[in-house]
Amino acid sequence: MLQRTGLICSQNIVVVSNHISFYFQAFLHKFAEWMSGNPNKDRILMAGGSQGTFRPGSNPGFTAYEMKIGAVTFQIATGDITKEKADVIVNSTTRTFNLKSGVSKAVLEGAGPAVENECAVLAAQPHRDFIITQGGYLMCKIIIHVLGENDVRKTVSTVLEECEQRKYTSVSLPAIGTGNAGKNPTTVADDIISAITDFAQKHPTPSLQKVKVVIFLSELLNVFYDNMKKRENSTSPVLQSTCFETAFLGFYRRPPIIYGKSTRTMERRLLNADYSSVGQNRSWKTGIAKEQKENRSNLPEHWTDMNKQLSCVIKLYPGQSEYDTIKDKFSDTCLSYKIEKIEKIQNICLWQSYQIKKKHMDLKNGHTANERVLFHGTDADSVPYVNQHGFNRSYAGKNGAAYGKGTYFAVDASYSAHDTYSRPDGNGRKHIYVVRVLTGVYTRGHAGLVTPPSKNPHNPTDLFDSVTDDTQYPKLFVVFSDNQAYPEYLITFRC
Known part of the structure; x- marks a missing residue:
């Protein structure tokens, strides 16, 4: 590890991969964001040669990242959490503590029936939204089972304090809440690293020495450099008075979209770095040199150049194929309305979060016919929020929740054009989004639902x-995960 005497925080990055995990990139973005807000960011040193910690892995899919936050070593790696060797392994689950899907399924099956039985017993007893069991067959002393639906920052803080109280030295956890709970990986990355920073501030000499996030799903998606701008004015005591020393070695290619002055500095110095210790594996330099050609590889081809912005709204004009397609779809059931304008929403974070959800659903259902183009009416005040953050199921019930407390989308534009949903503003303008929605496998909903019902009574x-309202002839769909819908176009119109 690269460290300098007297520094509060130093970090070392090891990347051995020909692909970058989507969730791994979330934490890379969060690190870069913090670096942008670091008062010593101009002192970034790019280290090469024998100083680096380059460990070629036998597994070409392995990706690892390591940084020091206070006295705590923070690591990220793609892999299988059930193969981790740590004092504590964290399992992200549901309130029944018997979730048998995704990472939780792997943890419970890997730990063995004794742990499953212990979960069943403890779940029936009073608890603090988490339970602690033996490690079973896993290479850990205990497993802390937490609720993926809960606030991630508070959850991770609780886990770290529990580890510290028990004098444990290492903990491995998944990207809590990004599976069944449907949380945005951007927020999860922010919350996890913030919790570690909080812990480091509170415990300058902790027993807990290592916190590792193990990423299960590897994706070629880049999302999180929006955090760089949000953290430019960071004043975290743990990150102040900090000089970062970094080694990027054995690096096939950088994440495809780079933002911010500090990251450009890293690019320049990487291109001039001494990489003799990498040996024959020099493709990282070529990958970085080609970055500008690759930086749009994970975005729709029809998107307009965003000039390094993270999100933007593009006005379309009559005669453009996109405009005419959306106009025709709207006019199929809303011919009497007059369209004032059609805009395209380009939001990197929302798009790539949606694509992750889509790929997961495609794999789960065994086919790709999971997406529909639907409509969502809204008011003028909500437009800036939806453009920036997407749909929020927390507002369920604002216009009725007869089929569940989720976000509602209509098959026909005329449904969303009703004043109940697309309320006119003071000038009589109304707003409808044309939305990509992952409806997947659906059933009839009912009032009071907060998640979709179970498909299998033997596997809740x-x-x-x-x-939906009608499985044979649906007029609307309701989803319960915010990253299950992408607002692609906004139609502004009048009666």
Whole structure:
């Protein structure tokens, strides 16, 4: 590890991969964001040669990242959490503590029936939204089972304090809440690293020495450099008075989209770095040199150049194929309305979060016919929020929740054009989004639902993907995960 005497925080990055995990990139973005807000960011040193910690892995899919936050070593790696060797392994689950899907399924099956039985017993007793069991067959002393639906920052803080109280030295955890709970990986990355920073501030000489996030899903998606701008004015005591020394070695290619002055500095110095210790594996330099050609590889081809912005709204004009397609779809059931304008929403974070959800659903259902183009009416005040953050199921019930407390989308534009949903502003303008929605496998909904019902009575964690008003002739769909819908176009119109 690269460290300098007297520094509060130093970090070392090891990347051995020909692909970058989507969730791994979330934490890379969060690190870069913190670096942008670091008062010593101009002193970044790019280290090469024998100073680096380059460990070629036998597994070409391995990706690892390491940094020091206070006295705590923070690591990220793609892999299988059930193969981790740590004092504590964290399992992200549901309130029944018997979730048998995704990472939780792997943890419970890997730990063995004794741990499953212990979960069943403890779940029936009073608890603090988490339970602690033996490690079973896993290479850990205990497993802390937490609720993926809960606030991630508070959850991770609780885990770290529990480890510290028990004098444990290492903990491995998944990207909590990014599976069944449907949380945005951007927020999860922010919350996990913030919790570690909080812990480091509170415990300058902790027993807990290592916190590792193990990423299960590897994706070629880049999302999180929006955090760089948000953290430019960071004043975290743990990150102040800090000089970062970094080694990027054995690096096939950088994440495809780079933002911010500090990261450009890293690019320049990487291109001039001494990489003799990498040996024959020099493709990282070529990958970085080609970055500008690759930086749009994970975005739709029809998107307009964003000039390094993270999100933007592009006005379309009559005669453009996109405009005419959306106009025709709207006019199929809303011919009497007058369209004032059609805009395209380009939001990197929302798009790539949606694509992760889509790929997961495609794999789960065994086919790719999981997406529909639907409509969502809203008011003028909500437009800036939706453009920036997407749809929020927390507002369920604002216009009725007869089929569940989720976000509602209509098959026909005329449904969303009703004043109940697309309320006119002071000038009589109304707003409807044309939305990509992952409806997947669906069933009929009913009032009071907060998640889709179970498909299998013998496996209550195997849920439908969405609900509808009528499974034979649906007029609307309801989804319960915010990253299950992408607002692609906004139509502004009048009666």
